[in-house]
Structures are given as C-alpha cells and as structure tokens.
Amino acid sequence: MGAFSLLNRFSLWFAAGLILGAALFALKASAQDFQLSRSSPPGREAGQLAGQNDKPNRFEQCDQIMAQLQQQKHLMTRELAQIKRELVALREHLSRPGMQEIFAGIGYILGLVGIAFYLHCRKLRKGP
Amino acid sequence: MHISDGVLPTSMAVGSYAVSLALTAWSVRKTRGDDLPKVAVVTSSFFVASLIHVPLGPTSVHLLIPGLVGILLGSSAFVSVALGLLLQSLLFQFGGITAWGANSLMMGLPALTAGWLFALIKGKTLFRTVLAGAICGGLGVMLAGTVLAVLLISSGEDFLGVAKIALVAHLPVIAIEAAISAFTVSFLYKVKPELLRTAFPAAT
Known part of the structure; x- marks a missing residue:
C-alpha cells in the first residue's frame, strides 16, 4: 500500500511536470510567433535582415495597396454600373403590359x- | 404621344374632359346599331396598336392609327378612340387618367378629320380610294402631333418646338401608317367595299 502510494505520487508529479513543461514551451513559441508577426510580415524579413532602411519600403507597400484598392474600386464601379443598367432594363420590362x-x-x-x-x-x- | 398626369394645368384638363365627353356623347348618338360589331373590332385594334413599337435609333415610337380608325368608323371614331384610350390608361398606364380628356381630343379629333376627309375625297376607283386612305392615314398622325402641340401651349411649352419634335419623331410612323391604311383600304375595297361606303354619314 505504502509503495503503491509512493509510486502513485511520483507519477502524479511527473505528469504535472510534463504538462507544465509543454505549456511553457507552447507559450514561448506562440509569444515568439506573435512578436515575429508584429515586427515584420514574413515577406519582408529578408530585407530587414539585410539591414536596408525601413521607411521607403513601407511607403512603397502603401502605394501598392493603394493601387490595388483603386483597381478594385474601378472594377466594382464598372460592375455596379452594369447591374444598374440591367435593373433599369428589368424595370422597363416589368412595366411593359403583358x-x-x-x-x-x-x-x-x-x-x-x-x-x-x-x-x-x-x-x-x-x-x- | 401620350400626355401624362400633371402635365396640363387643371383648367385645361377639366375643359378637355368636358369637350371629350360631349364629343363622345355625340359620337355615340351618331353610331348606328348595326355598326357596333365593326366599332368593337376597330376599337380593339386601336387599343392594341399602341403596343407595336417601331425601333427608331436609341428610342422607339409606337403606332397610333387614329387615321385608320377615322376611315373605318367615321363619326363613331371618337367613342372608339375614347374607349381605347381609357382602357389603355387604366391597364397599360399609357397617359394619365386625369389627362384622358386631352388624350382623347389628341387622337379623336384627327380621327374625325381623317374620316370626314376620306368620305370627301374617296372616289369610285380603287386607285383613288387607296390614295385617299394613304393620305388620311398619314394625316391622322400629323394632326395628332399638331393637337398635342396646341394642348401643350397651355402648360407653357413653345408651340413650334413641340410640334417640330413630335412630327420629326413620328415621321416613320406617318409613313408606316399611310402604308397600313392604304393596304387595309385596298383590301376592304376588294373584299367588303360596303365597310368603306358608309363611313361618314355627315359628309355624304
């Protein structure tokens, strides 16, 4: 009984340690990951490591995003105009006597x- | 060529209602009972004809056939036009219900004029009858445009401007209706000439 209880207690502490260790490891890894993602997006890591200046790069990225947004807006406007035209045609069709x-x-x-x-x-x- | 609700001032709308009702009553009294089936058929044709659209560039105009109605019905033409326009405004929303009087005048007066003129100038020969039919068919649309311009003076439009626009836009319609009237008249002359004979008792 006494030996069993000792073994039991040991295994309990061992398992608790394992769990604690795993939790600590996971916490550390996720913290690192978070820091990494906050400091720089994955694509720009090489540039940062090469020691280039950060500011022009950011502006360039901003411009890129802006251009993409404007392109998207242009596409959307065109599609919206098309849909509006179709709507007018549909309304006219519906108002026509059958x-x-x-x-x-x-x-x-x-x-x-x-x-x-x-x-x-x-x-x-x-x-x- | 339809006047919508709220285009004409109230006095004009009421006045045209009164004149239209009087003309309709006169037209009903003039209608002979034996002609009623003919009136029904022509009224139905007039009612449906405005759905036939003639594409014209970016827009389209539709047939009106007041001239043909006048040729076939004579003095009964006004009641036919008035009934057709009433049903058009109720069912198709062509022209407003408050503008019914003005619209009836716009189509009915040309119809009566065309019928009267046709009874006057149609001869005994086929050629002369067909020619008279074509002239009266085209004249109906032209007169309708003129009456429209006269009616729109009261709402502050400029007479010559409206008349010009209405006539230019309906030039193809005038040509098509002249052709349709000529064809119909020539067909009736050969098949059933008595339909053309008693068209306008007042003129004969």
Missing part, C-alpha cells in the same frame, strides 16, 4: 360593345 392586360382590354371592349348591341337589339324588337 398578355393579361391586352386580353383584359379586348375583353372590356367586346363586353361593353356587346351590352350596347344588346340594348340596340332590344329596342329594335320592341319598336315595330
């Missing part, structure tokens, strides 16, 4: 003239 309205109108005309014709015939029959 078969239903045409036949409704013809039906109204025939019906009204039919009533007039009926009245006319009734008058004719009563007349003479």
